[in-house]
Each structure stands twice: as C-alpha cells, then as structure tokens.
Amino acid sequence: MRVLSLGECNTTNQAVLRWVDEMVALCKPDEVFWCNGSASEREALLDAAVEKGILIRLNQEKLPGCYYHRSNPNDVARVEQSTFICTIDAEQAGPTNNWMAPKEMYQKLRALSAGAMQGRTLYVVPYLMGPAGSPLAKVGIELTDSLYVVLSMGIMTRMGDIAFEQLAEDDEFNRGLHCMLDIHPERRYIAHFPQDNTIISVGSNYGGNVLLGKKCLALRIGSYLGRQEGWFAEHMLVLCVESPEGEKTYVAAAFPSACGKTNFAMMIPPAHFKGWKIATIGDDIAWMKPGADGRLYAINPEAGYFGVVPGTNSSSNPNAVEMISHDTIYTNVALTPDLDVWWEGKDGPVPRECLDWRGNKWTPASKEKAAHPNSRFTTPMANNPVLADEANDPLGVPISAIIFGGRRRDTMPLIFQAFNWVHGVYVGATMGSEMTAAAVGGAGQVRRDPMAMLPFCAYHMGDYFRHWINMHRLIKHPPRIFHVNWFRKNSHSEYLWPGFGENMRVLKWVVDRCRGRIDAEESALGWVPSSRTFDLSGMSGMTPERFEKAQEICEDEWRRELVLQEELFMRLYSHLPKELIFQRELLMARL
Ligand code: GTP
Ligand code: SPV
Ligand code: MN
Numbered sequence: 001m002r003v004l005s006l007g008e009c010n011t012t013n014q015a016v017l018r019w020v021d022e023m024v025a026l027c028k029p030d031e032v033f034w035c036n037g038s039a040s041e042r043e044a045l046l047d048a049a050v051e052k053g054i055l056i057r058l059n060q061e062k063l064p065g066c067y068y069h070r071s072n073p074n075d076v077a078r079v080e081q082s083t084f085i086c087t088i089d090a091e092q093a094g095p096t097n098n099w100m101a102p103k104e105m106y107q108k109l110r111a112l113s114a115g116a117m118q119g120r121t122l123y124v125v126p127y128l129m130g131p132a133g134s135p136l137a138k139v140g141i142e143l144t145d146s147l148y149v150v151l152s153m154g155i156m157t158r159m160g161d162i163a164f165e166q167l168a169e170d171d172e173f174n175r176g177l178h179c180m181l182d183i184h185p186e187r188r189y190i191a192h193f194p195q196d197n198t199i200i201s202v203g204s205n206y207g208g209n210v211l212l213g214k215k216c217l218a219l220r221i222g223s224y225l226g227r228q229e230g231w232f233a234e235h236m237l238v239l240c241v242e243s244p245e246g247e248k249t250y251v252a253a254a255f256p257s258a259c260g261k262t263n264f265a266m267m268i269p270p271a272h273f274k275g276w277k278i279a280t281i282g283d284d285i286a287w288m289k290p291g292a293d294g295r296l297y298a299i300n301p302e303a304g305y306f307g308v309v310p311g312t313n314s315s316s317n318p319n320a321v322e323m324i325s326h327d328t329i330y331t332n333v334a335l336t337p338d339l340d341v342w343w344e345g346k347d348g349p350v351p352r353e354c355l356d357w358r359g360n361k362w363t364p365a366s367k368e369k370a371a372h373p374n375s376r377f378t379t380p381m382a383n384n385p386v387l388a389d390e391a392n393d394p395l396g397v398p399i400s401a402i403i404f405g406g407r408r409r410d411t412m413p414l415i416f417q418a419f420n421w422v423h424g425v426y427v428g429a430t431m432g433s434e435m436t437a438a439a440v441g442g443a444g445q446v447r448r449d450p451m452a453m454l455p456f457c458a459y460h461m462g463d464y465f466r467h468w469i470n471m472h473r474l475i476k477h478p479p480r481i482f483h484v485n486w487f488r489k490n491s492h493s494e495y496l497w498p499g500f501g502e503n504m505r506v507l508k509w510v511v512d513r514c515r516g517r518i519d520a521e522e523s524a525l526g527w528v529p530s531s532r533t534f535d536l537s538g539m540s541g542m543t544p545e546r547f548e549k550a551q552e553i554c555e556d557e558w559r560r561e562l563v564l565q566e567e568l569f570m571r572l573y574s575h576l577p578k579e580l581i582f583q584r585e586l587l588m589a590r591l
Contacts, residue, residue, distance in 0.1 A: 004036070006033075006041060006044060007031075007032075007033035007034055007035075008034060009032075009034045009124075010034060010036055010161055010164065011034075011126075011164045011167075012169075013164065013167060013168070013169055013170075013171075014169070014171075015170075015171030015173075016126075016141065016164075016167070016173070019141075019175055020032070020124055020141075020143065023122070023143050023177055024122060026110060026113055026114060027113050027114075027115070027116050027117040027122060027143075027145070027177075027179060028114075028115045028116075028117055028118050029117035029118070029120050029121055029122035029145065030117075030118065030119055030120060030121065031120075031121040031122070032121070032122050032124065033121050033122070033123045033124065034124045035123060035124060035125050035126065035150060035154075035159065035160055036160045036161045037126075037154065037158075037159045037160015037161055037162060037163075038160065041160075042151070042154055045147060045150060045151060045154075046067065046151065048147065049067070049147045049148065049151060050067070052147065054069065054147050054148055055067040055068060055069050055148070055151070055329070056068040056069075056335070056339070057339075058330070058339050058340065058341065059338055059339040059340050062338075062340050063325065063326065063328070063340065063341070064326045064327070065326050065327035065328070066324075066325075066326060066327065066328045066329070066330065066341075067151075067328075067329050067330070068329075068330050068333075068335055068339075068341065069148055069329055069330065069331045069332075070331070070332060070357060070358070070359060071205055071206045071331060071332055072183040072205065073358050074183065074184070074185055075183050075185075075188075075204050075205060075206045075209075076206060076332060076357075076372050076374055076440075077206065077207070077208075077374045077437060077438055077439050077440050078206075078207065078208040078209055078215070078257075078438060078439045078440070078455065079185070079188060079190070079204070079209065079439070079440045080098075080439050080440070080441075080455050081098065081440075081441075082098075082185070082188045082189055082190055082203075082204075082209075083097075083098060083190040083191075083192075083209075083455070084097075084098045084099065084100050084105060084189060084190065084191045084192065085097040085098065085099055085192050085194070085220070085458045085459070086099065086100055086101065086102040086105045086106075086191055086192060086193045086194075087099065087102075087194060087195065087458075087459070088101075088102065088195065091460070092459055092460060093458070093459065093460065094459060094460030094461050094462065094463070094572070094575065095460075095461075095571050095572065096454060096457070096461045096571070096572075097457075097458065097459075100191070102193050102195070102196070105189075105191050105193075105200075106193075106200075108189070109189060109191060109200045109202060112179070112181060112187060112189075112202050112203075113177065113179050113200070113202060116145070116179040116181055116202075117145045117179065120145045121145065121147075122143055122144070122145055123143070123144050123145070123146075123147070123149075123150045124141060124143055125141065125142040125143070125144060125149070125150055125153050125159060126139070126140075126141045126159070126160060126161070126163035126164055126167075127139070127140050127141070127142065127153055127157035127158060127159045127160075127163050127213050128140075128157065128158040128159075128162055128163040128166050129157060129158075129213050129217060129218055129287075129301035129302070130158075130287065130299050130300075130301045130394075131158075131299060131391075131392050131393060131394045132158065132162055132165075132166060132394070133166075133394045134299055134394035134395070134396070135289075135394070135395075136231070136287050136289055136299050136301075136396065137166060137299075137301070137394070138173075138174065138217070138222075138301070139163050139166055139167045139170075139172075139173040139174070140157075140163075140173060140174035140175075140176055140212065140213050140217050141163070141173055141174070141175065141176060142176040142177075142178060142212045142213070143176065143177050143178065144177075144178040144179075144210070145178070145179055145180055146178065146180050146205050146210065148205060148329075149178060149205065149210050149211060151329065152211055152306070152329060152378050153211060153213065155303070155304040155329070155378050155379065155380050156211055156213060156214060156302055156303060156304040156306060156378065157213045157302065157303055157304075158303050172197070173197070174197050174198070174199065174212075174217050174221060175196070175197065175198045175199070176198075176199045176200075176201070176212035176213075176216070176217070177199070177200045177201070178200075178201045178202070178210050178212060179201075179202045179203075180202075180203070180204075180205050181202050181203045182203070183203060183204065183205055184203055185203070186203075187202060187203040188202065188203035188204050188209075189201070189202050189203060190204070190209050190216065192216060192220050192221060192458055194220070194221055194224035194225075194458050194459075197221060197225075199212050199216045199217065199221065201216065206331075207306055207331075207376060208306075208438075211306065213301075213302070214284070214285070214302065214306065215455075215456055218233060218285045218287070218301045218302065219233055219234075219235060219285060219453070219456035219457075219458075220456055220457070220458040221458065222285075222287060222301075223453070223456065223457050223458050223459065223464070224458045224459055226287075226467075227459060227463065227464070227467045230289070230290070230471070230474060231287065231288060231289035231290075232286070232287070232288040232289070232296075232467075232468075232471065233285070233286075233287055234252070234254055234285070234286045234287075234288065234451065234452075234453065235254050235256075235257075235261075235284065235285065235451070235452040235453050235456055236252040236253055236254045236261070236282075236284075236285065236286040236298075236402075236452075237252065237253050237255075237261040237262070237264060237265035237280075237281075237282055237283050237284065237286070238250065238251070238252045238265070238280075238281035238282045238286050238298045238300055238397065238399070239251055239253075239264070239265050239266075239278055239279065239280055239281060239388075240278070240279040240280075240281060240388045240390065240397065241276070241277075241278060241507060241508075241511050242276065242277040242278075242279065243275070243276060243511075244274065244275025244276060249400050249401070249511045249514060249515070250281070250298070250390075250397040250398055250399050250400055251399065251400065251401045251402075251403065251507065251510065251511070252286050252288065252298055252399050252401070252402050252403070252479070253265075253402070253403035253404070253405065253484075254402070254403070254404050254405070254428065254451050254452040254453070255404075255405045255406070255407075255433075255452055256406060256407065256431075256433040256436070256449045256452040256454075257436055257438030257439060257452075257455070258308050258374070258436035258437060258438040259405065259406065259407045259433060259436065259452070259487075260405070260407075260486055260499075261283055261284055262283040262284070262305060262307040262308065262317075262320070263316065263317050263320075263500060264503060264507075265278075265280045265281075265282065265283040266278065266280045266283070266317065266319040266320060266323075266384060266386050267317070267319075267500060267501050267503060267504060268318055268319060268386075268501050269501060269504040270501050270502055270504060270505075270538065270539075271538065272535075272537060272538035272539075273504055273508070276504065276508070277386070278386060278504070278507075279386050279387065279388035279389075279390075280381070280384055280386055280387055280388055280391065281298065281299075281300050281388050281390055281391045281397055282298075282299075282300025282301075282302060282391065283300075283305050283307065284302065284305070284306070285300065285301055285302055286298045286299070286300065287299050287300075287301050287396075288396075288399060289396075290471070290474045290475045290476075291395075291398065293398075293476075293477075294475065294476025294477045295398035295399070295475070295476075295477045296398065296399045296475050296477075296478065296479055297395060297396040297397065297398055297399070298396050298397055298399050299393075299394075299396040299397075300381075300391055302381070303380065303381055304378060304379055304380045304381055305323075305377070305378070305379050305381060305384070306376050306377075306378050307320065307324075307376060307377050307379070308374070308375075308376060308438070309324075309330065309333050309343045309371060309375045309376055309377050310343045310344045310345050310369075310371055310373055310375060311344070311345040312324070312343070312345065312346070312377075313345055313346055313347045314347050315500070316345070316500050317500065319384065319385050319386050320377075321347070322383075322385050323379055323383040323384050323385065324377045324379050324383070326383065327379065327380060327383060328377050328378065328379040328383070329377070329378040329379075330375070330376075330377055331375060331376050331377075331378065332357040332371065332372040332374070332375035332376070333357060333370075333371040333372075333375040334351070334354045334355060334356050334357060334362060334370035334371050335354060335355045335359075336351045336354045337351075337353065337354070342354055342370060342371065343370065343371035343375060344369055344370065344371055350364050352364070354370060356368065356369070356370045356371075357369075357370070357371055357372040357375060372437070373436075373437035373443075374436075374437040374438055399479045400479055400480065400511070400514040400515075401479050401480050401481070401482060401510050401511070401513075401514050402424070402428075402479045402480070402481050402482070403481075403482045403483070403484055403510065404424075404427055404428040404431055404451065404452070404481070404482070404483050404484075405431075405483060405484040405485060405486070406431050406432050406433030406434075406449065406452075406485060406487075407433045407434045407436070407485075407486075407487045408432060408433065408434065408446070408485050408487055408488060409434070409487060409488065409489045409493075410488065410489070410554070410557050411432075411554070411557040411558065411560070411561050412432075412483070412485035412488065413485065413488070413525065413528065413550065413551045413552065413553060414484060414485060414486075414488065414496075414497050414506065414547075414550040414551055415482065415483070415484050415506045415509065415510075415528065415529060415551070416482065416483055416523065416525045416526040416527060416528045417480060417481070417482050417483075417510075417513055417520060417526050417527035417528070418480075418481040418482065418483070418526050418527075419526055419527070421469075421472045421478050421481065422469060422472070422579050422580075422583060423481075423526065423583055423586075424480075424481025424482075425465060425468045425469055425481075425579075425580070426579075426580050426583035426584070426587075427481060427483050427526070428450060428451040428468070428481070428483075429450045429451065429465050429468075429568075429580055430448065430450070430565045430568065430584075431448065431449055431450055431451065431452065431483075432446050432447065432448050432449065432561070432564060433446065433447065433449045433452075434446050434487075435447055439455060446564070448564065448565070448567070448568040450464070450465070450568070451464075451468075460572070460575045461572050461575075462572040462573075462574065462575025462576045462577070463575050465572075465576065465577050465580060466575070466577045469577055469579055479514075480510075480513060480514050482510050482513075483525075483526070484503075484506055486499040486503060487499075488550055490549065496546060496549055496550040497550050498539070498541070498542070502539065502542075505534070505535055505536070505539075508535065509529050509534060509535075513527070518533055519533060523553060524553055524558075524587065524590035524591045525553060525587070525590075528551060529551075531544050531547055531548060531551075534547065553591075555591070558591055562584070562587070562588060562591075565584060566584075569581065569584070
C-alpha cells in the first residue's frame with residue numbers, strides 16, 4: 001500500500017471530490033490539506049499553530065499537551081442575530097429564526113467567499129458525529145481556513161479517515177464551508193440550508209459559530225432531519241446514575257447555554273450517597289430515537305467538550321479540574337507569566353499579575369474580568385475521569401427521565417415532575433431562562449427558551465412542539481419528564497440551593513420516581529417531593545424551611561409567568577398544538 005504524505009487526499013468518493021473541487025475553485029486557497037485524524041498529523045498541526053501564533057504552548061510541566069488561544073475580542077460567543085435558517089419559505093423557519101431565501105443567501109455568501117482563501121490553506125476536515133457504526137451517526141465535512149477550527153474539530157468529533165470509512169461511496173454527508181474572512185461582525189453569517197444538508201459560516205472563528213459539527217449540524221440540521229425521520233436532536237446532556245447495587249438509570253437533561261449541563265453530567269455525589277456513581281455519556285447534545293424495545297435510545301454525537309471555564313474548581317466540579325489538566329485547548333482565559341492559565345473562580349491564589357483574555361496586563365485591582373465569562377476549554381471526552389463506557393456504544397442508552405431546567409432567580413421551584421407526556425412537553429415548551437454570556441447580548445434577561453432549543457431549532461417552534469407530542473406514539477415506554485431550577489435566590493440574592501454535587505439529591509428523587517419507589521405530592525405545577533421523604537440529611541446549611549422556600553409556588557410570580565408564556569404562544573399561534581393551549585388552561589385552573 002502506498003503511504004500518503006501529510007495532507008494528501010485519502011478518499012475516492014466522487015461526491016466529496018467534486019464538492020471540494022468546487023469549493024476550492026470558489027475560495028482559491030494556495031494549498032489544500034486533507035486531514036486524516038492521525039496523532040502524528042495532530043502533532044504537526046499543533047506545531048504549525050504555535051509557529052503561526054494561533055496557539056501558545058502552555059507550561060508543559062503543569063499542563064501537558066495544553067494550548068492557549070485568544071479569539072478576536074469582537075468574536076467571543078455565538079451570535080444569534082447573524083444565524084440564519086434558509087428554508088425554502090420563511091413560514092417553515094418560523095418566527096424564532098432569522099430567515100433568508102436560500103438563493104439570496106447562497107449568492108451573498110458565494111460573493112463573500114470568492115477568493116477568500118488566497119494566500120491561505122483550505123483544510124478538509126472529515127468528521128463523524130456519533131460512535132462509528134451507529135445507525136444514528138452522521139458524516140460531515142468541514143472545509144475551513146482556520147487551523148484553530150481543525151484542531152478543535154479533532155477534539156470535538158471523531159475526525160479523519162474514520163468518517164470516510166463510514167461514508168464509503170455515499171453522497172449523503174453534511175457540506176460545511178467556513179471562511180474566517182476578516183472576523184468582522186458586519187461580515188458574519190452562520191447560514192443553514194437544511195434541505196441541502198449544507199452549512200456556510202463566515203466572518204467568525206469562535207465555538208458554536210464555526211465548529212460546524214456542533215450547534216449547526218448536530219442541533220440545527222439535526223432537528224430538521226429528526227422531524228422528518230422520527231427522532232430527536234436535543235440540547236441535552238446524557239448521564240448514567242448507578243446505584244450501589246449496580247442498577248443503572250439513564251437520564252437526559254436540557255438546560256440552556258451556560259446553565260449547568262457539563263457540571264450536572266459529571267458531578268460527584270456528596271459523601272452521604274455512598275456507592276452511588278455518575279458517569280457521563282454526553283454534556284451538550286443528544287440524538288434520541290425510539291428503539292425496537294419501545295424505549296427511547298440516546299447517543300452523544302460529540303467526542304469532546306467545549307465547556308465554560310469560569311467557576312470551574314475542585315469544589316464545584318472536581319472531575320472537570322482533572323479533565324482539563326492535560327491535552328486541552330483553553331480559549332479566552334487569562335495567561336500567567338509562567339504560562340499557566342487562570343480564571344475567576346479557579347482554585348488557589350489570584351495571580352498578582354497576568355494577561356487578561358484580550359492580552360492586556362491585569363492585576364487584582366483591575367475592574368474587568370481576567371477571563372472572559374464565556375471562556376471555554378476544548379477537551380476530549382476521553383479525559384473525563386467519569387466517562388461512561390456507553391459513550392462509545394453505537395446503540396446508545398435507554399432514557400428513563402428527561403429533565404428540563406432554566407436559570408431563574410424566582411418563580412421556578414427546585415424540582416417538580418410533569419403529570420404525563422403532553423404536560424411534560426408543555427413544561428419544556430414554556431421554559432424560561434436568564435440569558436448568559438454564551439450568546440452575544442441580553443445577559444441576565446429572562447427569555448422563553450423552549451427545551452433549551454430556541455437558538456438551535458431549525459424549523460417552526462410550533463411544529464417542533466407538535467413533533468414532541470407526536471413522538472409519544474412511537475415510544476412505548478416514554479421517559480418521565482421533570483423540571484428543575486438550581487438558580488433560585490432569596491431576598492439576599494443567595495442561592496437557595498447549593499447546587500453542583502448536591503444536585504444528586506434531586507437526581508436521586510428523579511430516579512426513584514422513574515422506578516416507582518418514592519411518593520410525591522400533587523401541586524399545581526406537577527408532582528413534588530414531600531419534605532418528609534426528600535433526602536436532605538448530611539447537608540450543611542440546608543433546613544426543611546429553606547427547602548420549602550426553594551419549592552415555593554408563589555401566586556404573584558406565577559401570574560407573571562403565565563403572561564410570559566402567553567406571549568410565546570401568541571408568537572407561535574398559527575402552528576401551536578392545541579394540546580398545549582389546553583395544558584395552559586389546566587394549569588391556570590389548578591393555580
Ligand atoms: P453550554 O456549554 O453553554 O451549553 O453550558 P452548560 O449548560 O454545559 O453549563 P455549565 O455546566 O458549563 O455551567 C455554566 C455555569 O453555571 C458555570 O459558571 C457553572 O459554575 C454554573 N453552574 C453549573 N451548575 C450549577 C449549579 O448547580 N448551581 C449554581 N449556582 N451554578 C451552577
Ligand atoms: C452553547 O452556547 O450552548 C454552547 C457553546 O454549548 S457554543 O458551542 O459556542 O455554542
Ligand atoms: Mn450548549
């Protein structure tokens with residue numbers, strides 16, 4: 001067999017070759033580099049990135065295999081106003097998406113991409129979303145002029161020849177084009193063409209805008225295909241709870257961006273829960289499909305985590321601290337003089353001096369944050385000390401519970417369980433959450449974020465709710481549905497619930513409910529734990545009164561909440577399933 005040299009093409013797939021030729025003719029790069037995903041290729045590309053100043057090699061004694069990257073200060077998060085769904089007509093995309101006619105958007109983006117890679121290298125990045133051989137897995141190819149994207153995709157996906165092996169001679173793969181251009185907000189578009197399984201992203205080099213397998217393919221294109229093909233693409237973590245007796249329960253949870261998925265997916269149960277174990281299947285995205293046995297099976301399409309750094313420490317998330325201590329790319333954190341990284345909320349002392357995420361000198365007296373609030377780690381899931389073996393299972397795991405949750409300083413109790421599937425769909429559909437730094441603009445404001453999918457559902461949100469209701473018929477043993485809120489505060493702005501590892505108590509209740517092992521009380525919102533049987537033992541600072549406060553259903557708050565829900569329903573009215581309007585009426589009656 002002939003040995004290929006670095007960057008040489010390694011596929012005979014005619015559809016791939018034709019499309020790459022076409023894009024090369026458009027973008028006019030000086031060079032084309034085909035990635036194969038090997039370890040030696042990665043080493044060479046990391047060296048090249050350091051040489052070009054794209055990455056800084058961190059202190060290899062403290063942080064072996066770790067690198068540092070700063071993005072352009074105008075490009076630090078997803079930009080929802082530049083994200084477009086280019087379905088044939090606007091109606092299909094619905095009122096919660098930006099829409100442009102495909103023809104018009106293709107024209108605009110072809111003009112912007114024409115010759116955009118002159119003097120640059122076009123990297124061909126073949127990748128597989130999902131475990132090899134999984135019936136749910138999908139192949140994508142991202143063409144990019146960003147080495148940072150190549151190196152990140154190598155962590156976040158199963159990248160390289162493995163994707164061509166899965167694809168064989170098929171022409172069904174996601175076509176992704178990414179051109180950095182001049183990283184200018186006015187020339188920034190993240191455009192999706194669901195009917196063509198195509199994504200074009202220009203003018204950014206940050207996370208969810210440019211790692212096209214993640215939000216663009218796995219969620220936006222995925223949601224569109226899922227509706228057509230009878231499955232779910234969801235913004236959910238997936239975890240396994242294992243009891244001391246070895247009984248495993250699989251749980252999926254949808255929390256909006258920067259609202260606790262990564263933390264929940266890899267938490268360590270408090271000492272009180274002796275013998276209980278949490279293992280991670282995924283921390284951000286779940287693809288779920290009914291299996292032959294009537295249960296709903298989930299895979300994690302990703303192979304790495306692009307996680308929020310600030311607040312990560314050995315009490316909030318000890319597993320993450322270990323996970324990101326090697327072979328990790330850090331983006332937009334602070335850099336210390338000895339080439340270590342720092343962020344607000346890190347263990348240990350605050351550095352006397354460092355460079356902030358922009359590269360400016362920072363001291364503890366500085367007014368601004370040293371690390372950007374949306375600074376991130378990119379780390380392979382293999383680094384996770386509690387990675388579940390099932391993360392690589394092509395068949396996925398059977399889900400017993402789905403948890404929805406938002407970031408709410410008031411209104412929402414710590415935990416309740418929906419009465420049934422349609423009620424659960426209503427609970428997910430009406431979710432509200434305070435916006436975070438994960439997207440540009442509006443941080444802190446409460447907005448409706450149905451199923452944590454507002455920025456990611458590529459079709460009419462009303463049709464999405466209909467899809468959720470319809471799927472019930474295909475799932476003989478549907479998961480139970482719950483709602484949580486870790487973020488409720490008292491009048492002193494203190495969190496009522498300690499969160500993080502203590503969330504195990506809530507999770508244990510969820511598991512016990514799914515298995516019919518614990519009683520619940522009926523409330524206006526749904527089933528709630530009785531304070532008699534909910535396990536608060538061994539908690540410092542948590543009293544039954546405080547728990548009652550966290551669980552309180554406050555009439556005034558709910559009057560406001562119902563108005564906010566109605567605003568969403570009005571917006572979606574023409575496509576809104578009547579079942580959800582009925583659920584809202586039932587809730588009003590109960591309240
Ligand atoms: P994306 O990657 O943006 O989708 O975010 P995510 O949902 O995975 O959120 P992540 O787990 O990274 O948490 C985001 C922020 O919420 C971090 O600053 C955490 O420290 C904080 N957080 C997570 N869990 C809890 C919790 O139980 N209680 C409190 N108070 N904060 C939490
Ligand atoms: C999110 O915003 O939900 C993320 C981060 O997971 S990004 O990949 O940038 O979208
Ligand atoms: Mn996310």
